[in-house]
Amino acid sequence: KQEVTQIPAALSVPEGENLVLNCSFTDSAIYNLQWFRQDPGKGLTSLLLIQSSQREQTSGRLNASLDKSSGRSTLYIAASQPGDSATYLCAVRVGGTYKYIFGTGTRLKVLA
Amino acid sequence: DAGVIQSPRHEVTEMGQEVTLRCKPISGHDYLFWYRQTMMRGLELLIYFNNNVPIDDSGMPEDRFSAKMPNASFSTLKIQPSEPRDSAVYFCASSLTGPYNEQFFGPGTRLTVL
Numbered sequence: 455k456q457e458v459t460q461i462p463a464a465l466s467v468p469e470g471e472n473l474v475l476n477c478s479f480t481d482s483a484i485y486n487l488q489w490f491r492q493d494p495g496k497g498l499t500s501l502l503l504i505q506s507s508q509r510e511q512t513s514g515r516l517n518a519s520l521d522k523s524s525g526r527s528t529l530y531i532a533a534s535q536p537g538d539s540a541t542y543l544c545a546v547r548v549g550g551t552y553k554y555i556f557g558t559g560t561r562l563k564v565l566a
Numbered sequence: 567d568a569g570v571i572q573s574p575r576h577e578v579t580e581m582g583q584e585v586t587l588r589c590k591p592i593s594g595h596d597y598l599f600w601y602r603q604t605m606m607r608g609l610e611l612l613i614y615f616n617n618n619v620p621i622d623d624s625g626m627p628e629d630r631f632s633a634k635m636p637n638a639s640f641s642t643l644k645i646q647p648s649e650p651r652d653s654a655v656y657f658c659a660s661s662l663t664g665p666y667n668e669q670f671f672g673p674g675t676r677l678t679v680l
Contacts, residue, residue, distance in 0.1 A: 556609040
């Protein structure tokens with residue numbers, strides 16, 4: 455059974471710092487992996503999607519990498535800003551299906 | 567496009583009552599997903615549809631939960647009878663077929679069962 459874990463559960467950093475969020479999954483038979491952002495009381499906003507055949511995707515200050523064989527993905531945020539404060543979730547699409555398994559999330563706070 | 571639309575945004579009901587949550591996916595999307603989010607269990611997939619047909623309902627917790635998609639632009643999630651442990655935020659999401667099937671989420675319905 456696929457399990458997705460995110461470490462750390464919470465993170466607090468000063469503004470301007472570069473940071474890395476981690477996502478681990480137990481079954482490497484995934485189709486793709488998606489990173490989301492969730493603001494308090496809001497829905498999820500898609501940030502990046504990486505196909506299983508890709509190694510990384512970039513969007514602005516965000517860079518997501520995928521190492522399927524080791525069951526890991528990282529989300530790199532460059533030059534963090536207070537507006538980046540939110541919960542970040544990763545989700546894997548189970549191979550052969552459209553079923554998504556979500557991680558537990560990392561709650562990020564960027565201090566001004 | 568208006569994005570995924572959910573209604574109501576908040577619902578407060580008493581135990582034993584029937585609750586119906588509604589979702590309008592993004593026009594043209596052929597996949598629709600229902601999720602539940604709680605502090606204890608995080609975000610869980612309940613059921614998903616493809617072209618209005620339920621594909622996987624293994625996440626539906628009990629027979630008290632049912633979901634329908636009568637057409638490409640409307641889906642409902644019904645709980646009957648509701649219980650306090652059903653209190654959660656329910657999200658609907660939609661996506662397109664294909665390798666780059668990015669999911670787009672609605673704002674959610676916060677359900678409180680007293």
